[in-house]
Structures are given as structure tokens and as C-alpha cells.
Amino acid sequence: MSEEKTTREILKEKIPRKKRTPLYNSQALEGIRKEFDRWMNTVVREPDRKNWEVTPNTILGSEIPRKLLYTPLDNSDLDYNEDLGYSGEEPFTRGIHSNMYRGRVFTMRQLSSAGSPEQVNQRIKFLLEHGATGINLALDLATVQMFDSDEPEALGQVATVGVPIDCVEDMEAIFKDIPLDTAGVSIVTHYPRNTAIVFPMYLVMAERRGIPWDKLPGSVQNDFIMENLVRSAPEYIPPKDDFRVQCDNIEFLRKNVPQWNYVTLNGYNLREWGTSGITEMAVALANGIEILKEMMGRGYDVDWVAERLAFFWAPANDFFEEVARLRAVRRLWYKITKYRFDAKNPRSMWSRCHVQTSGVSLFREEPMNNVIRSAYHALAAVLGGVQSLHVDSFDEAYSVPSAEASLLSLRTQQIIQAETQVTQVVDPLAGSFYVEALTNEIEEKILDEIDEIERMGGLVEVVASGWLHTKISRNIQREQKAIADGDIKVVGVNYFRAPDVKLPDVLVHEYDEKIAKAMRDKLARLRQRRDNEKASNTLNALKETCKRGGNVMAACIECARADVTEGEMRRAFVEAFGLWKSPIFV
Amino acid sequence: MAEEKKTKVLLAQFPLESHSRGIITVAGMLRDAGMEVVLMGDAVPEQIVGVAVQEDADVVGISTYCGGEVALGSKLMKVAEKRGIKDHTVFLIGGIFPPKNAPKLKKIGFSGVFLTATKEEIVSTIKSALASKRLSSVA
Numbered sequence: 001m002s003e004e005k006t007t008r009e010i011l012k013e014k015i016p017r018k019k020r021t022p023l024y025n026s027q028a029l030e031g032i033r034k035e036f037d038r039w040m041n042t043v044v045r046e047p048d049r050k051n052w053e054v055t056p057n058t059i060l061g062s063e064i065p066r067k068l069l070y071t072p073l074d075n076s077d078l079d080y081n082e083d084l085g086y087s088g089e090e091p092f093t094r095g096i097h098s099n100m101y102r103g104r105v106f107t108m109r110q111l112s113s114a115g116s117p118e119q120v121n122q123r124i125k126f127l128l129e130h131g132a133t134g135i136n137l138a139l140d141l142a143t144v145q146m147f148d149s150d151e152p153e154a155l156g157q158v159a160t161v162g163v164p165i166d167c168v169e170d171m172e173a174i175f176k177d178i179p180l181d182t183a184g185v186s187i188v189t190h191y192p193r194n195t196a197i198v199f200p201m202y203l204v205m206a207e208r209r210g211i212p213w214d215k216l217p218g219s220v221q222n223d224f225i226m227e228n229l230v231r232s233a234p235e236y237i238p239p240k241d242d243f244r245v246q247c248d249n250i251e252f253l254r255k256n257v258p259q260w261n262y263v264t265l266n267g268y269n270l271r272e273w274g275t276s277g278i279t280e281m282a283v284a285l286a287n288g289i290e291i292l293k294e295m296m297g298r299g300y301d302v303d304w305v306a307e308r309l310a311f312f313w314a315p316a317n318d319f320f321e322e323v324a325r326l327r328a329v330r331r332l333w334y335k336i337t338k339y340r341f342d343a344k345n346p347r348s349m350w351s352r353c354h355v356q357t358s359g360v361s362l363f364r365e366e367p368m369n370n371v372i373r374s375a376y377h378a379l380a381a382v383l384g385g386v387q388s389l390h391v392d393s394f395d396e397a398y399s400v401p402s403a404e405a406s407l408l409s410l411r412t413q414q415i416i417q418a419e420t421q422v423t424q425v426v427d428p429l430a431g432s433f434y435v436e437a438l439t440n441e442i443e444e445k446i447l448d449e450i451d452e453i454e455r456m457g458g459l460v461e462v463v464a465s466g467w468l469h470t471k472i473s474r475n476i477q478r479e480q481k482a483i484a485d486g487d488i489k490v491v492g493v494n495y496f497r498a499p500d501v502k503l504p505d506v507l508v509h510e511y512d513e514k515i516a517k518a519m520r521d522k523l524a525r526l527r528q529r530r531d532n533e534k535a536s537n538t539l540n541a542l543k544e545t546c547k548r549g550g551n552v553m554a555a556c557i558e559c560a561r562a563d564v565t566e567g568e569m570r571r572a573f574v575e576a577f578g579l580w581k582s583p584i585f586v
Numbered sequence: 587m588a589e590e591k592k593t594k595v596l597l598a599q600f601p602l603e604s605h606s607r608g609i610i611t612v613a614g615m616l617r618d619a620g621m622e623v624v625l626m627g628d629a630v631p632e633q634i635v636g637v638a639v640q641e642d643a644d645v646v647g648i649s650t651y652c653g654g655e656v657a658l659g660s661k662l663m664k665v666a667e668k669r670g671i672k673d674h675t676v677f678l679i680g681g682i683f684p685p686k687n688a689p690k691l692k693k694i695g696f697s698g699v700f701l702t703a704t705k706e707e708i709v710s711t712i713k714s715a716l717a718s719k720r721l722s723s724v725a
Contacts, residue, residue, distance in 0.1 A: 141602040141652040153601040153630060156657030231604035234628040274607055360607070364702055398682065476607055477614030484704060503701075508684040511653045582627065 006454040014339040020079040024072045057488045058317040062276045070433035087426045093331045094427040095385040096350040101423035107388035108413045109134030114400045116515040117173035120163040135185045138162035148567030149519035158516040166565045171205040185218035191227035192246035195220045196553045197569040200560035219261035230269045238580040239464045247294045252553035261310040268314040274476035282449030286459040302341045306348035315381040316358035326384030328443035354388035355381045362396040366492040370394040399508040466583025530563040538562045546576030596643040598626040598634045600658045609649035615705040631662040650681040663695045676715040
């Protein structure tokens with residue numbers, strides 16, 4: 001058990017106890033209560049009274065029970081200015097910008113799909129030509145796991161679920177003729193180590209094109225939860241070292257690439273792996289707390305660090321819960337930054353986020369149903385006030401999206417933006433008795449789970465011990481049973497399943513050996529033409545930095561300048577830190 | 587007659603596979619069905635076969651999503667043959683891959699090839715494949 005005070009304890013101590021000004025006066029509440037009791041006892045039918053609260057069963061849902069009807073009694077001490085306020089102002093429940101989407105519509109950031117660097121360059125251009133406003137670069141799994149395209153582990157997998165990047169030359173091909181200083185570029189680097197290795201290749205590419213780093217807008221993920229918890233991998237470095245790499249990256253990017261979002265705390269993949277929206281947010285916030293503690297420990301000002309911290313969420317099926325979650329997390333992150341870390345700059349208190357609609361909520365059977373599901377997920381995200389959006393495609397359960405499917409996802413966003421008019425009014429569901437009650441309850445539950453993690457010694461510790469692995473893998477198995485038993489209904493799958501389900505012919509992305517060979521040949525040429533002594537010196541310097549301290553990303557920049565490959569850098573990290581065994585699932 | 591030995595299943599992913607939701611789900615299903623499950627994580631075919639030999643596994647199940655099912659699947663079968671376990675071990679593969687690769691995977695030696703499957707389908711595939719392997723190894 002940790003000696004340190006938990007976030008909950010600190011907030012309890014430091015949030016000033018002001019006299020609240022309830023929106024509903026006691027006389028009104030009394031009248032409402034009286035009428036409620038009368039209605040309940042005389043109008044509401046017996047079975048409805050008995051089942052007043054039901055627990056919603058949805059994929060990745062919170063299982064927070066819902067009443068049949070909500071009234072002011074469910075939020076009787078609501079203090080408007082304190083709890084909700086105005087958009088662009090504390091406590092940011094209603095949104096981080098005063099004019100929200102009237103000022104700037106959410107960034108439409110569809111993932112760039114799979115293929116060779118040249119093919120992905122074409123897909124990015126295709127999406128931008130059709131109105132996408134952000135770039136979202138997905139990496140193939142060899143690149144995510146930090147293996148070169150010519151390593152034996154990469155056999156048959158190069159360029160299958162994203163783009164392969166082995167060296168700076170690949171970055172040059174991906175971004176050929178694409179401006180780097182206008183549309184923000186999100187590079188889905190996932191892991192801290194992967195960020196430390198791949199992002200310098202982007203920076204060196206920009207350098208070779210003569211674009212100063214302070215002109216570059218965009219984001220990386222850089223989340224040790226991804227590396228040590230969510231993903232399985234052939235090798236891991238210990239969580240504490242990975243957390244250090246995460247913070248080294250933050251330090252380097254804050255100093256040298258000031259417009260870059262140095263971390264996108266990835267609730268998305270954690271939730272999609274198999275946890276509720278509450279745990280999704282609790283873990284990401286707990287990581288944010290650890291980051292701010294560490295960076296302040298390194299001597300930096302909280303406002304300098306926090307203003308570029310961003311989140312990544314997974315809106316799924318339970319529509320109002322998703323809206324409430326986004327509102328709740330904005331208010332909670334504000335309280336944490338302001339009262340736990342004494343942030344002064346409002347920007348530091350914003351929980352800015354990118355979201356991707358839920359992929360595990362999509363199914364193979366009757367795949368066009370997925371178009372409808374994703375559109376509801378996206379609508380919830382927009383009503384919840386997100387900054388950036390990727391809408392999953394109907395072919396999600398088959399493959400990375402085809403160009404056609406990708407365009408339909410972009411069109412979904414554009415229809416929400418231009419046709420539904422939901423973007424005209426800020427935080428339109430505020431004041432709903434239901435949504436406000438749910439927002440309060442979710443905020444409380446996220447804080448409960450942060451407290452639980454902190455009482456066990458903090459996030460790095462509950463990852464290292466395997467506690468989170470076990471919690472989530474049990475949830476995955478429980479949820480699968482709930483779907484198999486029909487407790488969670490999936491239309492066309494276990495609910496109103498067609499008598500003779502035929503899977504349609506969906507265009508599936510296939511492995512292309514020609515691309516893999518081109519990548520291997522390119523690596524062979526690179527190792528011939530580069531200055532190999534220089535490459536090996538920078539790698540030795542990287543190992544030393546890992547072992548003795550200093551900033552690892554700064555060392556990786558030198559490697560990238562010397563055309564060191566991704567796999568070579570990975571091995572340097574492993575040699576320096578040693579391997580960690582992911583805790584076995586129970 | 588001696589008490590029947592629990593069916594032992596080794597579950598693994600090909601080396602760069604980062605998605606484990608599927609294999610964790612299947613591990614739970616098989617454990618519920620009374621089998622002994624060893625969850626191995628990401629590994630190259632040589633390592634997977636090595637553990638299968640060491641654990642004396644009756645069944646080896648592979649989860650795949652990121653490609654490589656044919657290339658690595660073929661390699662797995664070659665190594666299994668070399669180490670002498672191919673004939674008496676049941677091999678299964680499941681995940682997301684082009685449906686047209688399913689017949690190829692069956693042909694190279696996977697008794698069960700699943701794009702989606704219920705617990706009952708997986709368990710019955712294992713039982714019938716084990717029975718036919720035992721028959722043929724007796725014969």
C-alpha cells in the first residue's frame with residue numbers, strides 16, 4: 001500500500017468547500033417529490049415499478065443501472081455555475097472551447113489503411129481530396145512491434161494492417177508531396193519505444209525537406225499501457241523502463257516540437273481489448289497523473305507539460321453513457337490538473353481528445369449494419385464534444401478498410417457535420433435530468449477506479465504485477481459468454497439472426513509478397529550505402545543513454561540521421577533494459 | 587480403465603500479432619469445456635512447436651490477424667513434422683484473414699480453420715479431430 005495520498009484524498013482536501021447554490025429550490029423539490037410519489041404509486045404499472053432500474057447489457061458497457069425515468073430529484077443539489085458553467089470555462093463540462101464546433105468543426109481523421117509506403121501516400125491524398133482534415137497513419141505490425149521488414153518474425157506480415165516503416169526513406173515516400181505544416185499528422189506509434197524510434201524518422205524527414213520542427217502540428221500515442229498491457233508482443237521491456245521512455249519522449253517533444261501532442265493517452269485500445277468505458281478512462285487518467293508527477297519531479301512546470309497532453313477514447317453502443325462519459329472526464333481532468341497539480345493555464349485543464357468509434361462492436365454478419373452502428377457511435381462522440389474523429393468502416397470485422405468503405409466513413413462524418421445541424425449548439429444534452437445524473441455517476445466511478453489503482457501502488461505497479469491483465473482478461477471472457485448466451489443482444493448475430501446467414505463477399509486486404517520484397521531490397525541497399533560506422537556509433541550512444549540516463553529520443557534522432565533502421569534501434573533498447581515477461585493471464 | 591487424461595491445448599500467436607482478445611476468449615471457452623489450456627503469447631513457429639513438445643500438448647491453436655497465416659502456418663507444419671508431432675497433434679487456426687485462404691490452411695494440416703466460431707463448434711472440432719488422429723495413429 002502506498003504512503004502517498006491518493007488523488008481522491010487530495011481533491012477532497014483541496015477543492016474549496018463553497019456554499020452551493022442549488023438550481024432547484026427546496027420548495028420545488030418537495031413538490032416534485034410529492035408528485036413523483038403519487039405518479040409512481042398510481043400511474044406506473046406494477047411490473048415497471050418492480051423493474052424500475054435495469055442494468056444495460058452492451059458490449060464494453062459500464063453496467064450502471066438505469067431508472068425508467070429521471071427527474072430533478074436525481075440531481076437535486078445541482079449548482080449550475082459550479083457543476084456545468086459555460087463552454088470554454090471551468091469546469092469545462094460543457095466543452096473546452098466557448099464556440100465549440102461553430103469555431104472549428106471536429107477534425108476528420110480517417111486511418112490511412114494498409115499497403116506499401118507509396119500506396120499509403122496515395123490513400124492519404126485520396127482522403128484529403130475528399131475533405132479529410134487530418135492524417136492518421138496506421139503502421140503495420142512489424143513496425144508497431146519494432147521489427148524490420150527483413151527480420152524472420154516479419155514473414156508474411158509486412159504491409160498487412162498498416163504501412164511498413166523501417167527507416168527515414170519510408171517516411172519520405174509516405175509523405176511525398178503532402179504538406180507537413182497544415183493538416184495535423186497523427187502517427188499511431190502506440191508504444192513509447194516505438195514512438196522513440198519511429199517519430200525521429202518523421203522529424204529527420206522534415207529536416208531533410210527543410211521544414212522547421214516548430215512548424216509541425218500533429219500527435220503520437222506514446223503510451224506504456226499499450227506496450228505493457230494491451231498488446232501482446234514477442235518481447236517487452238520492463239514497465240518502469242518503458243514509463244521512463246514515455247516521459248523522455250514527452251520531454252524531448254515539448255522542448256523541440258512545441259506544437260506536437262506528445263502523448264495521446266490511449267483509452268481506445270485498452271477498452272477495445274475488453275474493458276468498460278469507466279476503466280478505459282480511469283487507466284488513461286491514472287497515466288496522465290503519473291506523467292505529471294514524473295515531469296514535475298524532473299523540474300518542469302505543470303502548465304508547460306500539461307497543455308499538450310491529449311486523450312484517445314472509444315465511443316461504443318450505449319449512446320447516452322458515451323455522451324455522459326465525455327462530459328464527465330472533462331470535468332474530472334479539470335479538477336485533477338487544477339487542484340492536484342495547481343495548473344494555472346486553462347489549456348492545461350482541457351481534456352482534448354481524438355476518438356475512434358468502437359471496432360469490437362462491429363460484426364461480420366450483415367456488415368452493412370455496421371454503418372448504422374458506427375454512425376450512432378460518431379453522433380454520440382460529437383454530442384459529447386470531441387476534437388477529432390475516425391469512424392470505423394463496415395468491413396472492420398473483415399479487413400482494414402477498402403477505399404470505398406473508408407470514404408463512406410468520411411461521408412458519415414461530413415453528414416453529421418453539414419446536414420444534421422447538431423454542431424450548431426454547444427453541449428446540447430446538458431440539462432437533461434438523465435444525462436446530468438449519469439455524468440455525475442460516471443465521474444465518481446472513474447475516480448473510484450483511479451483510487452483503487454493508486455492504493456495498490458500506482459499504475460506502473462498494477463501493470464507490472466499483472467493485476468490489470470487479469471482484471472481485463474476475465475472481463476473479456478465474461479463478455480464473450482454474455483454474447484453467446486444472448487444477454488448482450490447483437491442484431492443479425494444473436495438477435496433476429498437470419499435463418500441462413502451467408503457472409504457477403506467483402507473486399508479483403510491481402511498480403512502482397514512484392515511489397516515485402518521491395519522493402520527487403522530497400523533495406524539491403526540502405527545498409528550498403530549508409531555510413532555503417534556512424535550508424536553503429538549512434539546505436540552505441542543510444543544504448544549508453546538507456547543505461548546511464550539522458551534523453552532516449554535525443555539519442556534516437558542521431559540514429560535516424562545516420563539511417564539506422566527500426567529493428568536495430570529496438571535491439572539497442574532490449575540490450576540496455578533487458579526483457580520483461582508479460583504476466584500470465586488467469 | 588484409467589481416468590481419461592484432460593485434453594491439453596497450447597494457444598499461441600504468430601510472432602508479431604498484437605491482438606490477444608481472440609485468444610483470451612478462446613482460452614476461456616476451452617477451459618470451461620474442461621480442457622487444460624497453456625497460453626503462450628507471441629512466438630515463432632520453432633518456439634511454438636518446442637513448447638508443444640515440452641508440454642506434450644494434444645492441441646495447438648493459433649490466433650492470427652495481422653497476416654502471415656499461410657507463410658507462418660506452412661512453416662509451423664514443417665517444423666511440427668520435423669519434430670515428429672504433426673501426426674498426433676491437432677492444429678487449429680482462427681482469426682481474421684482472407685476467407686479464400688481457409689482451404690489452403692486446411693490443406694496444409696489445420697484441422698480447424700475459424701473466421702468466427704462458437705465454443706461448441708471449436709470443442710466439437712477438437713474432439714472429432716483428436717478421435718480421428720488417434721484412430722490413424724493406432725492404425
